[in-house]
Amino acid sequence: xxxxxxxxxxxxxxxxxxxxxxxxxxxxxxxxxxxxxxxxxxxxxxxxxxxxxxxxxxxxxxxxxxxxxxxxxxxxxxxxxxxxxxxxxxxxxxxxxxxxxxxxxxxxxxxxxxxxxxxxxxxxx
Numbered sequence: 001x002x003x004x005x006x007x008x009x010x011x012x013x014x015x016x017x018x019x020x021x022x023x024x025x026x027x028x029x030x031x032x033x034x035x036x037x038x039x040x041x042x043x044x045x046x047x048x049x050x051x052x053x054x055x056x057x058x059x060x061x062x063x064x065x066x067x068x069x070x071x072x073x074x075x076x077x078x079x080x081x082x083x084x085x086x087x088x089x090x091x092x093x094x095x096x097x098x099x100x101x102x103x104x105x106x107x108x109x110x111x112x113x114x115x116x117x118x119x120x121x122x123x124x125x
Contacts, residue, residue: 002026002114004097009119012087016123020082022097022116030054030075033100036082037109038093038121045096045109049082053103060105065091087123094118 003025012018026032035050049071050060059071070083080097098112106112 002029002032002099004099004114004116006095006097006116006119009095009121011122011124014087014089014123014125016087017083017085018087018121019084020095020097020119020121022080022082024078024080024099026078026099026114029078029099031103032114033102033105034071034073034080035098035100035105035107035112036071036080037096037098037112038091039096039118040090040093043093047107047109048095050105050107051080052105056103058105060107062107084121087121089123089125092121092123094120 008020036048039045051071052058068086073080096118097116099114100112
């Protein structure tokens with residue numbers, strides 16, 4: 001069983017930066033592909049970024065965040081991060097961390113078995 005806990009959300013002005021963290025309780029964290037998704041009010045949950053499990057560290061991004069967001073992981077700390085730069089009001093959403101029982105990433109939410117509770121990001125102009 002994997003438990004995920006996100007942190008780092010908050011209120012930030014457009015153009016600013018913020019880093020989300022997701023801590024995992026899993027003993028085999030490094031073997032899991034990890035993803036970040038977000039859900040804005042009235043919208044479906046959407047893919048944001050993903051990173052493959054060990055030994056690869058390939059990363060993948062939604063077009064809407066490419067060049068602004070960076071996903072990374074620290075397997076020694078069982079933590080995955082989402083560095084968000086040049087934030088826009090349209091980035092406002094609840095951000096969810098997810099773990100997939102595979103080293104291969106996915107951009108599809110239902111292919112991730114484990115989810116955190118979410119953390120709110122609000123970007124104001």
